[in-house]
Amino acid sequence: MKFLAISGSARRASTNTAMLYALQSVAGSMLEISVYDRLGELPVFSPDLELDPPLAVSALAKAIAEADGLILASPEYIRSIPGGLKNAIDWLVSRNEVIGKPIVLAHASHRGNDMLHQLRIILATLSDRFNEDLFLRIPLMKLSPDEVAAHLSAPRHQEEMRRFLDDFANYCAPAVRLP
Template identity: 55%
Template sequence: MNILALSGSPRRASVNTAFLRAIAALAPPDMEVEVFDGIAQLPVFSPDLETQGRPAPVTDFADRIARCDGVIIACPEYVRGLPGGFKNGIDWLVSGEELITKPIALAHASHRGDDMLDALRLVLSTVSTRFSTELFLRIPVANVAPHDISAHLEPHRDEITAYLDTFATYCQDPAPQ
């Protein structure tokens, strides 16, 4: 099972990216979790650019999504909404096939951010037929330094493992017709 963990943060020292890396480290042996932290490398979406063929960073991003069995997203809240760079990444995928039937679940690294989560759920339910609103992992680590997040998640090992196992089962279920 290959899972792409997509960080919605453009920040190098991102709590969300560290959160996903710590989750990946707790994945069972039969699950590989690749963390994608390159959202800041994507050019600003324009349909004009799309007609000339996707730029290389976008092609790489889309290919990673196409190759995985499922996507886990962790995204920060900026001004009560989705970060522009993350929304830009989703915009690049709207006219492609990569997300439409891809199983998607959310993980959240903060005790707040419900406005962003509502917006993200709306966007994902629009672009994917396999976005799960039920699969959700929330472990507040927003005030933890990125290099300390892994140790902070250790007491949550069983919760994280159960989340990953449930997501793996969801990914293996046939897509609804």
């Protein structure tokens, strides 16, 4: 089973991106997780370019099409969705790759509920397979990169991440087409 984990942050030392890479590292042999941390490479959405999208948009759409499920992790910027993530969603909204795709959220902060509420509404509109009940939250805000790594490698969080991935894999299983 293949998951695409999309970071909603353009920041290099993003705690949300670090959490997605930690999920990748705890995935069992039955799961393949690719982390997409290049939202900053997407051009600003323009409906005029939808029929012949830029290469970066086509690459993201292809990665989504090849995934059995999507995991989104995003920070909150001024109580809202970061512009880069909203831009990516705008590029995807009229495409077929995300329709019916299982989607869940992860979050690396103890706060951000306003953004999460907005994102849940958008994702429920984007895909009828968005599961708001499957949610991973590990507070990492204001930790140094070394502290983030130590926190994510703690046995308690490793088990929490494995359980989240197992639950998501079980949720995705009915949607996966067997050969």
